[in-house]
Amino acid sequence: MKTPRVAPATDAPAQDEATTGPPRPRGLRHNTRWLMVFLCFLGMTVNYVDRATISISLPYMTDDLHIGPEWQGVVLSMFFVTYALGQLPAGALIDRYGEKRMFAIGGLLWSLVTVGTGFVRGIGSLLFARLALGAGEAPAYPSCAKSVSRWFPVRERAPWPCCGWRCG
Numbered sequence: 001m002k003t004p005r006v007a008p009a010t011d012a013p014a015q016d017e018a019t020t021g022p023p024r025p026r027g028l029r030h031n032t033r034w035l036m037v038f039l040c041f042l043g044m045t046v047n048y049v050d051r052a053t054i055s056i057s058l059p060y061m062t063d064d065l066h067i068g069p070e071w072q073g074v075v076l077s078m079f080f081v082t083y084a085l086g087q088l089p090a091g092a093l094i095d096r097y098g099e100k101r102m103f104a105i106g107g108l109l110w111s112l113v114t115v116g117t118g119f120v121r122g123i124g125s126l127l128f129a130r131l132a133l134g135a136g137e138a139p140a141y142p143s144c145a146k147s148v149s150r151w152f153p154v155r156e157r158a159p160w161p162c163c164g165w166r167c168g
Contacts, residue, residue, distance in 0.1 A: 086138030110136030
């Protein structure tokens with residue numbers, strides 16, 4: 001009768017693949033991913049400022065365009081309609097054409113719409129501008145999320161707050 005082979009005991013605790021791996025290269029040449037995070041941060045900051053400036057300019061616009069309080073709520077919510085509905089097609093387009101291209105197209109669109117908002121002449125053109133702004137900003141967050149998932153390995157990402165898993 002043969003005795004079964006037993007693996008030699010080690011003092012080091014076993015770790016799963018998600019927390020171990022080869023050491024990450026150091027130096028300026030290897031920190032491109034942090035540049036990508038910084039560029040996403042800058043893009044999302046501009047995105048947020050473009051979205052939020054309407055709350056400051058709307059009181060002045062209501063006087064010029066003769067907009068009542070009920071239409072102010074409609075104007076403010078129009079952005080979120082196309083922003084929320086645009087997330088799904090934006091994600092599909094990002095998967096198909098890439099996050100850099102879709103972020104650039106979205107950034108160009110929301111920049112043009114922001115400039116165009118200064119030229120509105122009535123409630124209809126203001127509503128159209130807010131709808132277009134939401135459509136232009138929809139690819140921004142999914143593009144940044146995909147960039148981070150591409151540039152950072154799963155073991156270096158934060159765990160989900162609900163369960164502690166490192167999903168990816």
